[in-house]
Structures are given as structure tokens and as C-alpha cells.
Amino acid sequence: MTRSNDPYDLVVIGGGTAGLVSAAGGASLGARVALVEYDRLGGDCLFYGCVPTKTLVKSAHVAKTVRTSTDFGVKSSPPEIDFPAVMARMRGVIEQAGEADDPGRFRDLGVDVRLGERASFVSSDTVMVGGARLRSRSFIIATGSEASVPPVDGLDKAGYLTNVEVLQLEELPGSLTVLGSGPIGCEFAQIFARFGVAVTIVSDAAPLPKEDPEVGRLIKAVLEADGVTVHEGFLADSVSVESGEKVLVAKNRLGREITIRSEEILVATGRSPVTGTLALENAGVRVGKSGITVDEYLRTTADNIYAAGDVTGMLPFTHAAEFQAKTALRNALFPVRSRIDYSAVPWTTFTAPEVARVGLTENEAREKYGDVKVWRKDFSGVDRAMADGETVGFEKIVCRKNGEILGAHIVGPDAGNIVHELVLAMRKGIKVGDISQTVHVYPTLAQVNQRAADGFYREKLFGGPAGSAFRAYFGARRRLGRVREVWRPG
Known part of the structure; x- marks a missing residue:
């Protein structure tokens, strides 16, 4: 006891x-x-x-x-x-x-x-x-x-929201300035823009700066299509209050200055x-x-x-x-310790379209392994995405030449669910060719995994020595058939 x-x-x-x-x-x-x-x-x-x-x-x-x-x-x-x-x-x-x-x-x-x-x-x-x-x-x-709140002159006095206070609002602000363009900033910016709020993002970095650069560029375009104004490359310098509005002054590295007025400021600059x-x-x-x-x-x-x-x-x-x-x-x-391995831990940013990732970006993979292969598929070529009217986005699978999956990046509808097939593949050492050969239900969004992985076999079967060998084989068979026609008895 x-x-x-x-x-x-x-x-x-x-x-x-x-x-x-x-x-x-x-x-x-x-x-x-x-x-x-x-x-x-x-x-x-x-x-x-x-x-x-x-x-x-x-x-x-x-x-x-x-x-x-x-x-x-x-x-x-x-x-x-x-x-x-x-x-x-x-x-x-x-x-x-x-x-x-x-x-x-x-x-x-x-x-x-x-x-x-x-x-x-x-x-x-x-x-x-x-x-x-x-x-x-x-x-x-x-x-x-x-x-984490940045040391911006006048911000404390003017007042601001974090992820805590913004969820306690009972009235929609007419306008909102978001400091930061990471997952929290991008998600809230799109939410309030779709609720009809005039939203502006101010950030030193591009949207979702930790993701593949191609992902960030697409999400910026998506946010702008929803009405969000994105000021990329600017840092907040000061905040004041004028006639009931919060006035933010931001500057870029060249000293250019912009002024943004809004009812509220949401701080999403890190944790x-x-x-x-x-x-x-x-x-x-x-x-x-x-x-x-x-x-x-x-x-x-x-x-x-x-x-x-x-x-x-x-x-x-x-x-x-x-x-x-x-x-x-x-x-x-327990006395026997286990190491933690983050190589196959995924994450998702829940913008629309969603952004899901596991493993290395294309640039990270090239820096670590040199020559890598990238297989991709746009959602505009996935039949279910066409039917759903959600064709914005793509999938990239980053692999070594032998088909080992090093990373995957999905921007598209339900990306956070779709990515798990690739997470399991990375964790269990399943190669990209196995994804291609796995039967996927038609028509589903998950087919984007198979269609992206199909590139591995297209290159393997139709390009390089294998492709040359197949073409030679069928060429020889046709020639042999013509010879047989010429020498057929009777």
C-alpha cells in the first residue's frame, strides 16, 4: 500500500x-x-x-x-x-x-x-x-x-487581440489587421475575410514561410482572392489610435512605409x-x-x-x-529509453485549400541528398476535385531515385486527411511505386496520391533504358511479323 x-x-x-x-x-x-x-x-x-x-x-x-x-x-x-x-x-x-x-x-x-x-x-x-x-x-x-507579442511602439496602449481574445469576440469588427503570416495568421485572416471583414496581413515573411515556397505563393493568391490584402516584407513599427481606429505603421527593409487603419489588430507572430x-x-x-x-x-x-x-x-x-x-x-x-523520431510527423494548416506536409521540402531534400525526384499532380486533373468544384492546389512527392519518400506536400481540398497515406508510407518504408500500384477508389480526392506517384512508373517504364528496351522489343516484333508475312507459304 x-x-x-x-x-x-x-x-x-x-x-x-x-x-x-x-x-x-x-x-x-x-x-x-x-x-x-x-x-x-x-x-x-x-x-x-x-x-x-x-x-x-x-x-x-x-x-x-x-x-x-x-x-x-x-x-x-x-x-x-x-x-x-x-x-x-x-x-x-x-x-x-x-x-x-x-x-x-x-x-x-x-x-x-x-x-x-x-x-x-x-x-x-x-x-x-x-x-x-x-x-x-x-x-x-x-x-x-x-x-508571443512583438515589441511594437504603442501596441500595448492601443490594445490588441491574440488567439485567446479573438475567440471571445461577440461582434464582427469592420476591419482587422493581422500581424504574422504563419498558420494562425493565415487561418484567422481567411476566416474573417469570409465573414465579410476587411482583412490586412502585415508580415516580414511570405504566407506560410516554413512551407515549400510554391505552397506559400499559392496560399497568398488564395487569400487575396478571398479579399485579404497581403503586405509581405513589412514589419510593424508603431501603433496609435485616431478617431477610434488603430493606426499601424509598418516599414520594409528599404525604409518604405505603409499605414493601415483597422478596428482591431490580431497578433499572430509566434509562440x-x-x-x-x-x-x-x-x-x-x-x-x-x-x-x-x-x-x-x-x-x-x-x-x-x-x-x-x-x-x-x-x-x-x-x-x-x-x-x-x-x-x-x-x-x-522505465530504464530503457526510446529516441523520438520526427521524420514522419505531419501537420496541416486549415486554410481553404488546406496545406498538409510531412518530411522534407524539395529544397531541403536536395541540400541533404543531392539529386532527388519530385512527382506531382494538380488537383485540376483529379476528377473528384472537378466534380466538387475545388481544383485549386497540387501535390508534390519528394523522393530519392530509388523511390524512397522523403517528403510530401499537398495543397488542396481535404489535404489534412489525404496526407496520411504518405505518412504511413514514410514510416514503414513503403516506396512511391507502391503508392502507384495501390488501387484507389474512383472518384476520390485520395487519387491525387496515386496520380502523383504514377510519375515514378511513367519514367521507369517509358524513359531511360527500360523505355528503349520496350521500344526495341516491339519494333523487332513488328519487323518479324512483316518477314513472316513475306515468307508465308502459299
């Missing part, structure tokens, strides 16, 4: 995806586990990230569909956005999705759940939680991230790790520029303390947090 003063096997700090997976997994294995969360279980993804934003993406998509319904032979009136109803639906989805994160469920698993308290390290084996000291053999830090109250220095845990420093085992600079999720600064996605948590949990509880 465990005594109350015995150390825990594991203390998990943070009740988002990484923390919940760690705590539930540890308790299910029979470990004595405590979970510390100062707010609510569910984390940023549930309340301020994936769940609410994708709910808004759907509402914005419906608005766009109504607006363009005549393209499908259906007459309708222009959409009227009932924004309070949109936000009420969003909150309902959050509530429904959050049922799985009820504290009672984790207590039933045997987790000692401590809500409303912050943890602070006293040493590498002890944290203070409220007035209690919790000793543990191992820890997993999963405190997540928060919006910072949440570590402020942890007193990590007491435990010997180092924090780098982007997050807590971890090795390939997700171990921090303290041997018994691990970190998972956004707080590490790597792959800030919910599914990546879950993936990290499973690795951190194994390593925190």
Missing part, C-alpha cells in the same frame, strides 16, 4: 494534450501519478486553438459556399453572418469535445488531480503546489505555449513557452530561446525531468504533443 508521504512515480505539470496523455498513460500502467493544472484540463488546443478555430473554419466555409452557390447551379441570397450564433456554436463544440477531459475521468484512473494551483520547483525531485510539497522520482513538464512560475533554475532545467532544452529522449538538463508539447518549442501541434508525451512517458518511467 502506498503511504501519503511516499514519492510519486511521476508528477505531470500542465493539463493540455501532452499532460493529459502523460498522466492517463502513467496511471493506466499502475504508476502513482499527480497532475497539476492551474486552469482547466484541456489546454490551449481545446479552448483557444484547434477545436474553436476549426469550428470557425467550417462556418466560414459555409458562408463562402452560400456566396458562390450559383457556381453549382443553386440560387441563394447573399449570406448574412449571425456572428453571435457562430460563436455560440463554437462554444458548444468546445463543451462537447471537452467532455473527455473531465477531471473525474482522470481521478477514476487513479491520477491525483490538483486544479487551480501552480507548480514551482524546489529541487529536481520536489515541487511546491499550493502549500504542499510533492516529491517525485520523475517529472514531465507540459505547460504549453502562449502568444513562447510558458515557464514563468516553474522556478526551473532550482531543478537545473535550462530554457533555450524557443523552449525548454531537451535531448532526443525529451529529457531536460535534469536527468529525471522531461518535457513534452509546445513548451519544448518543437512542432507546436496537438498531435505532435501527444506523440512527444508517449515518448516522454516511457522514458520517465
Whole structure:
């Protein structure tokens, strides 16, 4: 029997995806586990990230569909956005999705759940939680991230929104300036533009700068087609308030200055790790520029303390947090450690069309491997995309000459679902030729994978030595046939 003063096997700090997976997994294995969360279980993804934003993406998509319904032979009136109803639906989805994160469920698993308290390290084996000291053999830090706000003169005084405050709006602003062109900035820009808001993006980089450059160029064109004004290559310099409007001044590297007026400013310029109250220095845990420093085992600079999720600064996605948590949990509880491998971890930006990626870009692959092959297919050549009226986009599969898949990039309808076939292929060493030979249902969007992969066999069969050999074979057969005709008896 465990005594109350015995150390825990594991203390998990943070009740988002990484923390919940760690705590539930540890308790299910029979470990004595405590979970510390100062707010609510569910984390940023549930309340301020994936769940609410994708709910808004759907509402914005419906608005766009109504607006363009005549393209499908259906007459309708222009959409009227009932924004309070949109936000009420969003909150309902959050509530429904959050049922799985009820504290009672984790207590039933045997987790000692401590809500409303912050943890602070006293040493590498002890944290203070409220007035209690919790000793543990191992820890997993999963405190997540928060919006990083750039030091723009006058921004604090003028006021701004982050991904948290923008989801608390009850009225649509007439105009919105978005600082940043990463996934968060692009998604919100398109959402509000489709709701009828005048949206401007101001960013030093092109849209989705971490993606293949061809992807960014297409998404910029898509955003502009939805009415978004994109100022690429500009940094915010100052903000002031004039006649109730927020006036942003931005400059580019050549000193050119632009002025943008809007009702609201949304900051989407990156994320910072949440570590402020942890007193990590007491435990010997180092924090780098982007997050807590971890090795390939997700171990921090303290041997018994691990970190998972956004707080590490790597792959800030919910599914990546879950993936990290499973690795951190194994390593925190058992002596044989497992390395984490990010080579086949995908992600998706939920613009319309969606942007999905796994592995290396074409440029990254060339830098690492030299000569690579790229097989591609435009959605304009996929029959189901034609039928659905969603032909904007393409797929690129980046491979070595032997067909090993190094990366895949999909811009198109339902790309986030389509990419998983390629993720599995990379993880299991399935080559691009096998994708080509796999029967895909017709007509489906997933056929874009097969059609892109078909390029491998087209080149293999119709080009190079094989193509020459086939042409020689059939040429010889025709000549032999003519000889037989000439010498046929009678």
C-alpha cells in the first residue's frame, strides 16, 4: 500500500494534450501519478486553438459556399453572418469535445488531480503546489505555449487581440489587421475575410514561410482572392489610435512605409513557452530561446525531468504533443529509453485549400541528398476535385531515385486527411511505386496520391533504358511479323 508521504512515480505539470496523455498513460500502467493544472484540463488546443478555430473554419466555409452557390447551379441570397450564433456554436463544440477531459475521468484512473494551483520547483525531485510539497522520482513538464507579442511602439496602449481574445469576440469588427503570416495568421485572416471583414496581413515573411515556397505563393493568391490584402516584407513599427481606429505603421527593409487603419489588430507572430512560475533554475532545467532544452529522449538538463508539447518549442501541434508525451512517458518511467523520431510527423494548416506536409521540402531534400525526384499532380486533373468544384492546389512527392519518400506536400481540398497515406508510407518504408500500384477508389480526392506517384512508373517504364528496351522489343516484333508475312507459304 502506498503511504501519503511516499514519492510519486511521476508528477505531470500542465493539463493540455501532452499532460493529459502523460498522466492517463502513467496511471493506466499502475504508476502513482499527480497532475497539476492551474486552469482547466484541456489546454490551449481545446479552448483557444484547434477545436474553436476549426469550428470557425467550417462556418466560414459555409458562408463562402452560400456566396458562390450559383457556381453549382443553386440560387441563394447573399449570406448574412449571425456572428453571435457562430460563436455560440463554437462554444458548444468546445463543451462537447471537452467532455473527455473531465477531471473525474482522470481521478477514476487513479491520477491525483490538483486544479487551480501552480507548480514551482524546489529541487529536481520536489515541487511546491499550493502549500504542499510533492516529491517525485520523475517529472514531465507540459505547460504549453502562449502568444508571443512583438515589441511594437504603442501596441500595448492601443490594445490588441491574440488567439485567446479573438475567440471571445461577440461582434464582427469592420476591419482587422493581422500581424504574422504563419498558420494562425493565415487561418484567422481567411476566416474573417469570409465573414465579410476587411482583412490586412502585415508580415516580414511570405504566407506560410516554413512551407515549400510554391505552397506559400499559392496560399497568398488564395487569400487575396478571398479579399485579404497581403503586405509581405513589412514589419510593424508603431501603433496609435485616431478617431477610434488603430493606426499601424509598418516599414520594409528599404525604409518604405505603409499605414493601415483597422478596428482591431490580431497578433499572430509566434509562440513562447510558458515557464514563468516553474522556478526551473532550482531543478537545473535550462530554457533555450524557443523552449525548454531537451535531448532526443525529451529529457531536460535534469536527468529525471522531461518535457513534452509546445513548451519544448518543437512542432507546436496537438498531435505532435501527444506523440512527444508517449515518448516522454516511457522514458520517465522505465530504464530503457526510446529516441523520438520526427521524420514522419505531419501537420496541416486549415486554410481553404488546406496545406498538409510531412518530411522534407524539395529544397531541403536536395541540400541533404543531392539529386532527388519530385512527382506531382494538380488537383485540376483529379476528377473528384472537378466534380466538387475545388481544383485549386497540387501535390508534390519528394523522393530519392530509388523511390524512397522523403517528403510530401499537398495543397488542396481535404489535404489534412489525404496526407496520411504518405505518412504511413514514410514510416514503414513503403516506396512511391507502391503508392502507384495501390488501387484507389474512383472518384476520390485520395487519387491525387496515386496520380502523383504514377510519375515514378511513367519514367521507369517509358524513359531511360527500360523505355528503349520496350521500344526495341516491339519494333523487332513488328519487323518479324512483316518477314513472316513475306515468307508465308502459299
